Amino acid sequence: MTQYLYGSAVQGIQSFIFQTNKLKEIVGASELVEEVCKDLFVENVTDFHPYNGKSGAILNASGHIKYIFDDRTECEKLVKIFPKKVQEHAPGITFSQAVVEMTGDYEKYDKAVEELERRLKIQRNKPMRSQTLGLMGISRSRQTGLPVTDYKPIMGTYEYLDAAANAKYFDPADGKKERTYEKIRKKTIPDDEKRPLLINLDKKGGNNDWIAVIHIDGNGLGTVVEEVCKLGAEKFKKFSMDLDNAVKDSAKAAFIAVKGCFEDEKNIPIRPLILSGEDYNLICRANFAVEYVKAFLASFEDKTSFLKDYHLQRKGEDKEIDNLTACAGIAFVKSSFPFYYAYNLANGLCDFAKKQSERKASCLMFHKVQDSFTESYEEIVERELTPKEGHSWQFGPYFYKKQDGYLRIDELIEMSNQLLNKEGNAIKSHLRQWLSIMHDDINVAKQKINRVLSIVGDKTDKAKKLNKLVSTLTNAQSRKIKEKDLLVYPVYDVLALHSVTYQDTNSKG
DSSP, X not given: OXXXXXXXXXXXXXHHHTSSSOHHXXXXXXXXXXXXXIIIHHHHHTTTSOOOTTTTEEEEETTEEEEEESOHHHHHHHHHHHHHHHHHHSTTOEEEEEEEEEESSGGGHHHHHHHHHHHHHHHHTSOOOOSSOOOTTSOBOTTTOSBEEXXXXXXXXXXXXXXXXXXXXXXXXXXXXXXXXXXXXXXXXXXXXXXXXXXXXXXXXXXXXXXXXXXXXXXXXXXXXXXXXXXXXXXXXXXXXXXXXXXXXXXXXXXXXXXGGGTTOSSXXXXXXXXXXXXXXXXXXXXXXXXXXXXXXXXXXXXGGGGGGGTOBOTTOSSBOOOOOEEEEEEEEETTSOHXXXXXXXXXXXXXXXXXXXXXXXXXXXXXXXXXXXXXXXXXXXXXXXXXXXXXXXXXXXXXXXXXXXXXXXXXXXXXXXXXXXXXXXXXHHHHHHHHHHHHOXXXXXXXXXXXXXXXXXXXXXXXXXXXXXXXXXXXXEEEETTEEEEEOSHHXXXXXXXXXXXXOSOOO
């Protein structure tokens, strides 16, 4: 029996979602991507083909679709009409599709998937005609520079909207899109929580202006998927469902872990943006972001223990895979900071964490943006985190479980909390002075910290704890980063985390 494996993919999801700095548009864009893979695809398939969610649909999430057709004519019809429907539904999105012919049962399914991915890569390299071009004399959106298609009130103010922005805004009375919003909420927020999610960053609550843009991504999933594909389509579908449930359960566990930080508030200061496969992006208030990520990573390792049943092995290793791990990047920015740059930074931080952990352990990396602009994370390291040649403030990543030469996330949080009291405030001042001196003269900086240690003393338990804290924060660890031997210090990160967690920037008077 000849079957046809259809595949399509949305490219540039992040650039489409973070095209503007308005949270409502960002949320609407993430929902459009979700709809393309699910509601829109099902709607167009059922026009000429009875949709089979049990055996036909292999994957409908994360900007990717895989579906098996038994009839060539029906597959051809979808290939002809679906790109146009996608562009009409989400103007400005980039979309590619491909088909692979399969003969026989699913024993060659993994080869078909491999060939499908190869063809999709080829299609991605072919330029797609833009549907958002316009003549020079046409009015342009103030946000994106694209041709205006509508002029309507948004949150009480009339705005010029291009086609993409117009599609991203939705009327809450629109039942279809409201359901999509509810799907995203149900994936990440416990069912018994009825408060509205974060809509306007100015209304996020809390005592400071800092927010966290978070990107979480699983480690080594590509290799795992490749091995699961060899087990057949049914196993792959079950794996996809189990993974989806693991991510959703982890997001809810993370929410429960930080719920106490906003228990008495009217709105939930969290806004999930993308939750597809093991890829999770969200915005939340900065003061509980690290706790949230820590809880997510812990739950994710636990919930993906279902992998034991598959008896898979990593390439080059003898032991079986017990569970998945994940890495996270957190960009701490002011609420007015451009989301696109914040997301790029969070993504770069996540990539750095993956490289340092060799994609084998769960960890996080973060950075507090203190400039009015950002470059790539590598350029930030050179410009901001390098006081002297051979020395660096780039101490992370911070691991969920113990790792030689690194700090655990729990230890990072504990050290930040130790700076809270009166004695901690005095220590903070000395540590900031030490950071400045390190840029000028390392020997003078050593004298400074020795003086601080002598002032703190070690005669009481409290003094001993402070002494240990100062020593830990200012003692260097030897580390190789990008083929460079560096001496790294955790003090910069601890002070940054402490400030975004406890600094009061909203006090009046």
